[in-house]
Amino acid sequence: MTRHRLWLLLLTFIGLLWVPFYNFHDPVLFGFPFFYWYQLAWVPVTAFLTWLCYRSYPG
Amino acid sequence: MKAEIDSTALAVFLFFFALVTIMGFLAARWRRPATLAHLDEWGLGGRQFGTWITWFLIGGDFYTAYTVIAVPALVYSVGAYGFFALPYTIIVYPFVFAVMPKLWQLAKDTNAVTAADVVRNQYRSRSLESAVAITGVLATMPYIALQLIGMSTAIKALGIRGELPLIAAFVILALYTYSSGLRAPALIAFVKDTMIYIVVIAAVSLIPGKLGGYAAVFDAADQAFKAKGSGGILLAPNQYVAYATLALGSALAAFMYPHTLTGVFASRSAQTIRKNAVLLPAYTLMLGLLALLGYMGHAAALKLSSPNDVVPTLFQTLFPSWFAGFAFAAIAIGALVPAAVMSIGAANLFTRNFWKAYINPEVDPAGEASVAKIASLVVKVGALLVILYLPTQFALDLQLLGGLWILQVFPAVVFCLFTRWFLAPALIAGWAVGLIGGTYLSWVDGLKPLHLVSFGDLSFTMYVGLIALAANIVTAVVINSVLIGTRKRNHAFDSAQ
Numbered sequence: 067m068t069r070h071r072l073w074l075l076l077l078t079f080i081g082l083l084w085v086p087f088y089n090f091h092d093p094v095l096f097g098f099p100f101f102y103w104y105q106l107a108w109v110p111v112t113a114f115l116t117w118l119c120y121r122s123y124p125g
Numbered sequence: 126m127k128a129e130i131d132s133t134a135l136a137v138f139l140f141f142f143a144l145v146t147i148m149g150f151l152a153a154r155w156r157r158p159a160t161l162a163h164l165d166e167w168g169l170g171g172r173q174f175g176t177w178i179t180w181f182l183i184g185g186d187f188y189t190a191y192t193v194i195a196v197p198a199l200v201y202s203v204g205a206y207g208f209f210a211l212p213y214t215i216i217v218y219p220f221v222f223a224v225m226p227k228l229w230q231l232a233k234d235t236n237a238v239t240a241a242d243v244v245r246n247q248y249r250s251r252s253l254e255s256a257v258a259i260t261g262v263l264a265t266m267p268y269i270a271l272q273l274i275g276m277s278t279a280i281k282a283l284g285i286r287g288e289l290p291l292i293a294a295f296v297i298l299a300l301y302t303y304s305s306g307l308r309a310p311a312l313i314a315f316v317k318d319t320m321i322y323i324v325v326i327a328a329v330s331l332i333p334g335k336l337g338g339y340a341a342v343f344d345a346a347d348q349a350f351k352a353k354g355s356g357g358i359l360l361a362p363n364q365y366v367a368y369a370t371l372a373l374g375s376a377l378a379a380f381m382y383p384h385t386l387t388g389v390f391a392s393r394s395a396q397t398i399r400k401n402a403v404l405l406p407a408y409t410l411m412l413g414l415l416a417l418l419g420y421m422g423h424a425a426a427l428k429l430s431s432p433n434d435v436v437p438t439l440f441q442t443l444f445p446s447w448f449a450g451f452a453f454a455a456i457a458i459g460a461l462v463p464a465a466v467m468s469i470g471a472a473n474l475f476t477r478n479f480w481k482a483y484i485n486p487e488v489d490p491a492g493e494a495s496v497a498k499i500a501s502l503v504v505k506v507g508a509l510l511v512i513l514y515l516p517t518q519f520a521l522d523l524q525l526l527g528g529l530w531i532l533q534v535f536p537a538v539v540f541c542l543f544t545r546w547f548l549a550p551a552l553i554a555g556w557a558v559g560l561i562g563g564t565y566l567s568w569v570d571g572l573k574p575l576h577l578v579s580f581g582d583l584s585f586t587m588y589v590g591l592i593a594l595a596a597n598i599v600t601a602v603v604i605n606s607v608l609i610g611t612r613k614r615n616h617a618f619d620s621a622q
Contacts, residue, residue, distance in 0.1 A: 075219035082212040083373060085365040089205075091358075097339030101359055105211050106413050112215050113406045116222050120399050 071119050078112045130284035134450030138283055141320070141454035142294070145313045145461065149301030152308040164238055164493040167306035168473045169391045172233065176400050178311055182466070183388040183401060184408045185314030187379065188214075189268075190275030190460035193321065193415060198432035200419030204346065204356035206364050208416055212372040214409040217379050222402035225380060226395035227542040239470075240386050240538050241478040247541040250549030251482060256556050257534045258478035261383045262504075264531040265471045267523035268382070269464050269508035274433075274517060276460035279453040282437035288513060294457065295464075299505045302465045303498050307391055310465035317462050320455035322411060327448070328421075328439070329414040335443055336424040342417070345424035358420070363585065367575050370588035378532040378590065383470025384463060464505070472500035522572045526564060529590040533559035533597050547601060548608050555601030563593025 081087065088104040095103045156173070158166045165172060174182060192210070199207030228243065235246040240261065245254035277291050301309045333339050343358055350356040360368055379385060392398050422435040425442060429435055436456075440449045476497040481488050488496065511520055537552045566576050567589050575586040 072223055075223060078219050079216055079373075082216055083369045085360060085369055089360045089365070094340070097333075097341075097343065099343055099358060101205060102208070102343075102413075102417075105208070105215075106410065108212075108215050109406045109410045109413065112218060113403055116218060116403045116406075119222060120403050123396065123399060 137450030149309040152305040152312040162491040170307040181314040185462040189463040197418040213375040217376040248549040264527035270520040272460040272464040279456040346420035349423040366585040374588040374591040384467040387470040472497040475500040551605035555597040558600040559593040559597030
C-alpha cells in the first residue's frame with residue numbers, strides 16, 4: 067500500500083464526504099459560492115493525486 | 126417549449142443522427158478482427174481498446190443523456206442537494222483506480238466476459254453467479270428505459286410529436302448494435318462526447334454572459350428557492366448525511382453495472398484503466414458545470430411544464446436554432462451510446478451466465494456471439510415497450526431500485542480481489558438480505574432514495590442503498606464466521622476420529 071501511495075486517494079473521500087467542511091457561501095470565487103468552487107476544485111486535485119499514484123506503478 | 130417544428134434545428138439534428146448511424150454500421154469494419162462471431166469480439170470489442178478509446182467509451186457510457194437532462198433538472202428543483210452528482214463522480218475514480226485494474230486482470234486471466242463470470246470462477250458457485258447476473262440485468266433494464274426518456278425529451282424539444290421518431294431511432298440503434306457489437310458505441314462515443322463537450326462549454330461560457338454573470342445566476346436561484354420556500358443554494362444541516370451517503374453509495378454502485386464493467390473489461394491493460402482513472406475526471410468537471418444549467422434556468426426566468434425541460438428550453442431561448450438543433454442531437458446521440466453498451470452488457474450476462482450455464486453448456490464462442498446478439502435486441506425492445514406502454518414514473522422508480530440492487534453485488538464482486546476469506550453461501554445470504562431489506566425499506570418510504578434513521582435523540586436521513594449494503598456486509602461476515610467455525614470444528618472432529 068505504501069509503495070503505491072494509495073492512501074493519497076483517501077484524501078478525496080475525506081474532503082468531499084465530510085460536508086461541514088464546505089457548506090458555506092463565502093468566500094465567493096468568480097461568482098461561485100464556496101460550496102460550488104470547493105467541490106469543483108476537487109476534480110483537478112483528485113486527478114493529480116491519482117496521477118501521483120499512477121506513477122508508482124511500473125509500465 | 127415551442128410547439129412548431131424548427132426546420133433549421135431539425136436539419137442539423139438529422140445530419141448528425143445520420144452521421145452516427147453510418148458510423149454505427151461501418152464500425153463492424155473498424156479494427157477488424159478475424160471474425161466478429163466471437164463473444165470477446167462482439168461483446169468486448171476484442172479486449173484491445175487503448176487509453177483514448179476507453180476514455181471516450183467509458184465517458185460516453187457513464188455520463189448518459191439522462192444525466193444531461195436529469196442533473197440540471199434536479200438542481201433546478203431542489204438546489205444544492207441535486208449537486209451530489211459532483212462528489213459522486215469525483216470519488217468514483219479513486220475507487221476505480223484501486224479496484225478495477227485488479228478486476229480487469231482477473232477477468233483477463235480467467236477469460237471472464239461479465240462480473241458474474243469472475244464471481245463463478247472465484248467462488249466456484251453457480252448460485253452466486255446467477256445472483257450477480259440477475260441483479261445486473263434487472264438493474265440495467267430500467268436504465269436503458271431512462272436513456273429513451275432522455276432521447277424523447279430531445280426529440281420533443283424539436284417540436285416533433287408522436288412516438289414514431291423514438292421508435293425509429295431505437296430500431297436503427299438495435300440494428301447496428303446487432304451487427305457491430307461494442308465497436309459501434311465505441312466509435313460513436315467519439316462524436317457524442319465531442320458534441321456534448323462543445324455544447325457544455327458553449328453553455329457555461331455564453332449563457333451567464335446573457336444573464337449577468339455567475340454571481341447573478343446564483344443570486345437568482347437563491348431568490349427563487351426563497352420565494353418557493355424549499356430548496357436552496359446551500360445544504361440544510363439535515364441534508365448533510367443524505368448528501369454524503371448518496372454520493373458514496375452511488376460511487377460504489379457505479380462500476381457494478383454491466384455497462385460500466387463492459388467498458389472496463391474491453392480495455393487493453395490494467396494500466397489503461399489506471400490512466401483512465403486519472404483522465405476521466407475531465408467529464409466530471411463538465412458535469413459539474415452542466416448542473417449549473419439548473420440555476421441558469423432560474424436566472425432566465427423560464428416557465429417550464431416539467432423540470433426535465435430546463436436544458437432544452439434554455440437552449441431554445443438563448444441560442445440560435447442551428448445550435449439548439451446541435452445540442453438536441455448531442456443529447457439524443459448521448460442516449461445511443463449508453464443504451465447500446467447497456468444492452469450489450471445485459472446480453473453478455475444472459476449469454477454467459479444463463480444460456481451457457483443452464484441451457485447449452487457446450488455452446489462455442491460463435492454460438493455465444495449469436496445468442497448475445499439476439500439477447501441485445503430483446504433487451505432493447507423490452508425497454509422500448511416499457512417506455513411506450515407504462516407510465517414514465519415506473520421506469521424512474523425501477524431505476525432507483527436498480528441502483529440499490531446493483532449495490533448489493535458489491536461484496537461478491539469486490540471482496541474476492543482482496544481476500545479469499547469469504548464463502549459463497551455467506552455472500553448469497555448477504556446479497557439476499559440487502560436486496561430484500563433495501564427494497565422493503567424503500568417501498569414503505571414510498572419509493573424514496575432516503576430513509577430516516579434514528580439513534581436515540583440523533584436522527585438523520587441517509588441513502589437507503591448504503592443501509593442495505595451495510596446489512597449485506599454484516600450478514601455476510603456473521604454467516605461466514607459461523608460457516609468457517611463449523612468447518613473447523615468438523616475438521617477437528619474428523620481428525621480426532
